[in-house]
Amino acid sequence: MTYNLLVVDDEFYAVQGVTQGIDWKELGIGHVYEAFDSEEAVERLLQSPIDVMICDIEMPNRNGLELIKWVKVNSPSTETIFLTGHADFSYTRTALQAGSFDYMLKPFDYDELKTVVKRAIEKITEKREAQSFNEVQQRYYSLFQTHKPLLEEKFWQDLLSRRVVPSRSSLSSLIASYELSFSPDSYVLPVLISVELWKKELSARDEDIMEYALRNAAGEIILASHAGVVLQDRGGNNLVLFYLPQDHAQALNAKELIDRCKHYIRSCNHYFYCNLSCYLGEEIEFNGLLEMYVELLETERSNITQANSVISFGERRGPAGQTFSIPWVSGISVLFDLGSKEDVRHKLDEIFSMLEAEPSLTIETLESSFHALVHMIFQVFHKRGFTIQEVLAPRDLSDSASVTRSFLQFKAWCYRVILNSMDYIITHEKGEASVIQKISSYIDDHLREDITREQIAEYVHFNPAYLSRLFKKETGSSLTDYMLARRIDKSKELLTTSQLKIGDIAEIVGYENVPYFTKMFKKSTGRTPREYRKEQQH
Known part of the structure; x- marks a missing residue:
């Protein structure tokens, strides 16, 4: 980026001293113009965009103060630095009140003048960057204001927030009434987009606008021409959903999807001033989407060290020292944070129906599950400022031999400990508070x-x-x-x-x-x- 400089003085040698005495290229100044009175300066300002004007105050006919009034109206982006031989403070005050960037006494030191011009250029650069950012933001704000929620987006929001029963009959009815472009037999592949860092200070309103911009970009880069939707669920999570037919005739190429996500991350880093990661799910039927959605949320929440990454399903990055990796325990942990006791109970019902039908279930599996659940509940309580001893008896925490003696005892212990813990949190204080x-x-x-x-x-x-x-x-x-x-x-x-x-x-x-x-x-x-x-x- 180059800048234009204009030097205005009615003394020829004064102008030459400024234009020739300093290497202006070091400051990124590409053109240096000269003017020997205000009329000539106005002429130059009308012909060329001037970034910085160094101007003498005392000039015949129209003086520097009159010139700056014209500049403020006709070239408001120009920063003016006044030069004068008068040390009287009233001159300084008048110059600053007129809107000059700075004021210097003659004779001046070239290095000092160069420093002042450098500061003026830095101010101009900051204003340009702010203007560029505001233009991008305003463009997406206009879209954000005029955009109406789509029925398709509402369908997914309701499904992911469990406002819709994910049965085949209810899905078929809703899909038909909304005239959506898929069926209950379709497969879905979810991609969770997680914003990790905004590189500029944003208000809550501006952050909403920029996230809207991110979703538009995800539609163009990640989803591209493929059937699907980009949405924000009711929990504020940004999600890309690919629609795949039952016969997988349009199955996604895994490498191509990863490359698209990497391209998207690079673009967002550059254009939207943020760091983010993409969490890739797998192709799954409708009835398995909710469980995979919870798994993706847990993968995101447990990812502390990786930024600007594409993370495929199953690439769990748990905390250091984690001994057990039991997906259903992680799922319950997320539901704890979501604060839904009914969802936790439903999840437990699913888990124990599955375990009851598992012929290879062993005591060792029950013992590992016991310790993982205690650890999970401890973490949930710790994050909320509670101690686990406030709700659970010592025996509940240490007597694994008794708890895992049989499947039924383990099942009873799980329901009692987990649901009592949730009751305690709900009664005493919302966990997040x-x-x-x-x-x-x-x-x-x-x-x-x-x-x-x-x-x-x-x-x-x-x-x-x-x-x-x-x-x-x-x-x-x-x-x-x-x-x-x-x-x-x-x-x-x-x-x-x-x-x-x-x-x-x-x-x-x-x-x-x-x-x-x-x-x-x-x-x-x-x-x-x-x-x-x-x-x-x-």
């Missing part, structure tokens, strides 16, 4: 630091993407918005109750740059920190 309290306390204790979502996720032992959805669901606010609000609240408190300098307060709440702190404070309160303190003292 204690996690939110931990997050709030962590943010308050680390306001001085540059806190990241990944640090908070590691603290509460959650996957970052899962944590963001949970926090937004419980508070109605994104983590970024919440951290900003806590910093502003702490700043208000310190401005009101202490005599600390504004720079010290900025550092305490995590801002090393005082102008940026002032900008964020004013954006939130409508006043600068100094104005706010003055109001509170009167």
Whole structure:
């Protein structure tokens, strides 16, 4: 990216000194123009886009202050740096009030002038990047506002949230009434899209808009021309569903799908300022989709270390030291977090119907399941700030020999322990609330630091993407918005109750740059920190 510079002065040698005395190419300036009065400067500004104008104040006819008024109206993106031989402060004040970027006294040091121009270019670059981002965001916001929910998307949302009974008769009826392009005999292949990190600070509204953009991109790149749908379920999960006929005549090529997902991840990294991963399911009949959906969610939640990855079904990345890998235990863990006691009971019914018909069931299998379930319940309680001893007797936790003596005893123990644990959580506190309290306390204790979502996720032992959805669901606010609000609240408190300098307060709440702190404070309160303190003292 190159920039254009215009030097305006009625003294020939003054103009030559600025244009010839500095290597402007080092700052990325491709064209340097000269003008010897305001009229000539206006002519140049009309002919060429000028990024930075270095201008003398005292000139015959129209002076520099009159020129900048014209520039502000006709070339508002131009940053002006004034030069003058007057040290009178009234000149400085007038120049700054007119909207100049900076003000320098003659004679000036070339290195100092170069530094000021460099800062002006940095400001211009930031404005251009912000404008580019806002244009992308506005384009998708317009689509987001005008887009109406599709019946097809509603069908899947209802099915995945268990508002639809997944029986063949009910599915056939809904598919017919919605006139959808598949049948209960079709196969489905799900791909879960998990946003791991937004590289720009986004409000909750902006995050919704950008996720809408991600789903549009997934339709173009991952789904492409294949039959299927891209949707967001009622839990905030983004999902691509491929439709496959019963005879698999249009079966997907696994390598091609992985390549599409990798291309999608790279595109999102570049255009949408985010890191994300894709979790690939397998081709499955309708009646098996819900179970696979829960498995994909569990795989995402347990994935802490891998980012910008394509993870195929079964590539579980559990925590270090995990001894057992029992898929049905993981499924119950996810249903715990989803907070549905009826879903947990239904899952247990499925599990024990399957185990009861298993001829090779052994005591060793029951013992491994016992320890895995205790470990799972311990983790669920720990994340919510409870201790497992508050609800379960010591015998329930340690007497594996008695519990696994027979299949019926093990079944009775599982129902009692799991359902009692859920009753305790539901009665005493929603599980997620204690996690939110931990997050709030962590943010308050680390306001001085540059806190990241990944640090908070590691603290509460959650996957970052899962944590963001949970926090937004419980508070109605994104983590970024919440951290900003806590910093502003702490700043208000310190401005009101202490005599600390504004720079010290900025550092305490995590801002090393005082102008940026002032900008964020004013954006939130409508006043600068100094104005706010003055109001509170009167």
